[in-house]
Amino acid sequence: MDAHDVRIFCALAVSGPPEAIPPSRPPGLRRIARSLGLDEKTVRLRLRRLEEEGFIKYYQAAPDLALLGMSEEVTCRFEAVNVPTKLAALHFAQEQEGMVEALDFLGGGFVVTAAGADLDQALDLHRRIAHRFELDRYEQGRRRLTPVDARLLPLDWKIIERMRYDARAPITEVAGAIGVTTRMVRYRLGRIRASGSVTIRPMIDAGRQRGVVLYRLVITTPTAAREEVLARLRRRMGASIWAVRVSLAGPLLVDMFGASLAEPEESLVQVLEVPEVQACAALTLKEILEPPHENWVDRRIADLAAGRVGSPSASDAG
Numbered sequence: 001m002d003a004h005d006v007r008i009f010c011a012l013a014v015s016g017p018p019e020a021i022p023p024s025r026p027p028g029l030r031r032i033a034r035s036l037g038l039d040e041k042t043v044r045l046r047l048r049r050l051e052e053e054g055f056i057k058y059y060q061a062a063p064d065l066a067l068l069g070m071s072e073e074v075t076c077r078f079e080a081v082n083v084p085t086k087l088a089a090l091h092f093a094q095e096q097e098g099m100v101e102a103l104d105f106l107g108g109g110f111v112v113t114a115a116g117a118d119l120d121q122a123l124d125l126h127r128r129i130a131h132r133f134e135l136d137r138y139e140q141g142r143r144r145l146t147p148v149d150a151r152l153l154p155l156d157w158k159i160i161e162r163m164r165y166d167a168r169a170p171i172t173e174v175a176g177a178i179g180v181t182t183r184m185v186r187y188r189l190g191r192i193r194a195s196g197s198v199t200i201r202p203m204i205d206a207g208r209q210r211g212v213v214l215y216r217l218v219i220t221t222p223t224a225a226r227e228e229v230l231a232r233l234r235r236r237m238g239a240s241i242w243a244v245r246v247s248l249a250g251p252l253l254v255d256m257f258g259a260s261l262a263e264p265e266e267s268l269v270q271v272l273e274v275p276e277v278q279a280c281a282a283l284t285l286k287e288i289l290e291p292p293h294e295n296w297v298d299r300r301i302a303d304l305a306a307g308r309v310g311s312p313s314a315s316d317a318g
Contacts, residue, residue: 005046006212006242006257007036009056009202056202059167061160064197065100066147068300070115072122073100074142075250077218078135080108089133094289096125097296105216105283111140140218141250150195155180156188157305160198164298167200204288212257214285215264217271219252225276226252232274237267 033043050056065073080086086108093099093112098121103111112129116122119142130137152160158178163169171189175182192198221229226246233254234241240263245253256267264282271280291297303309 003212003239003257004036004038005050005055006214008032008043008046009050009204054205057205058165058203059200060165060203061163061167062199062201063160063297063301064145064148065115065297066145067150067152067197068297068304069117070098070122070145071117072119072142073113073115073145074119074122074126075111075113075140076126077109077111077138077140078129078133079138080110080133080135082108085133085135086110089129089135090289092132093125093129094291096128098122098125099291099296102289103216103283103285104287104289106286107283109283115145139250140253141245148195148197150197152192152195152197152304153188154305154307155184156192157301159185159188159192161298161301161305164301165293203290211259213259213261213263214255214257215267216283216285217254217256217264217267218281218283219254219271219277220279221252221277229274229276230254233271236270240267 029043029047030040033040036043047056078086078089080089086104090102090104090110090112093102093114096114098114098116100113100115102113105111112126114122114125116124122142126137126139129135155178159174162174162177171182171185175185178185219229229252230244230246237256240256240258241254242257243255245255256264258264258267261284264284268280268282271277300309
């Protein structure tokens with residue numbers, strides 16, 4: 001992998017940071033190629049190689065969590081005293097209701113994002129992890145999940161259920177699996193995409209990147225100075241930044257990539273030279289963990305597809 005590969009992946013990873021508004025579908029390869037100064041054929045070949053090498057495991061259909069009854073999402077970082085404790089805590093987190101995603105970093109650190117019907121429920125998983133494994137916990141941000149203005153039909157949820165772990169499946173296969181016409185699937189997919197209720201994102205195997213180190217800088221700075229700090233970082237090392245997470249509370253999270261294991265520490269030193277920065281930690285990404293398949297999201301999608309519960313959104317998509 002090189003910087004172009006990372007940029008292509010980031011352009012396709014449409015879920016984005018909390019403050020971003022994800023597009024209804026991934027940007028076209030032609031637009032990605034133009035933004036990167038590459039030709040479309042090169043982008044297509046690089047993307048295919050990322051898939052063949054296993055860096056991109058599959059493409060997931062990720063429904064808006066607010067449509068599943070969630071209203072709050074909280075992210076916390078934990079520090080374990082040793083690696084076995086960390087791995088046990090991650091395994092426990094993956095099995096719990098409301099777990100959205102976990103980031104496993106080298107050493108004893110990891111991050112868990114959890115959603116809940118209210119703030120207390122979203123925080124409950126973090127409390128249980130910290131208590132059960134006696135871990136230090138640091139909140140890194142929270143956001144309110146506002147439902148999109150759409151009400152999906154049971155048929156829509158059946159389509160999402162079929163495409164959940166194979167979002168690039170041919171329409172003919174989706175139609176055959178759920179017993180409707182390809183025309184109907186195409187029409188309903190258009191409505192789903194137009195509503196913005198589902199995003200399609202590539203799920204990666206961070207352990208398979210070659211030639212690239214993915215890492216996160218956790219930057220503590222006064223809220224009033226965040227924009228200035230971020231502007232300084234973009235001027236100094238903007239070419240290596242691939243995502244920024246800004247929340248109302250918690251540190252500034254900057255996801256970066258480099259060519260060697262030395263770069264996370266080198267970047268940390270550069271950040272600490274910025275006068276407004278109070279503290280900074282560099283975490284080298286080892287793995288991105290999802291809940292196991294047949295998880296709480298899958299179960300809620302199955303209930304909605306079977307008409308056992310209604311979508312909490314306000315209006316009808318048609």
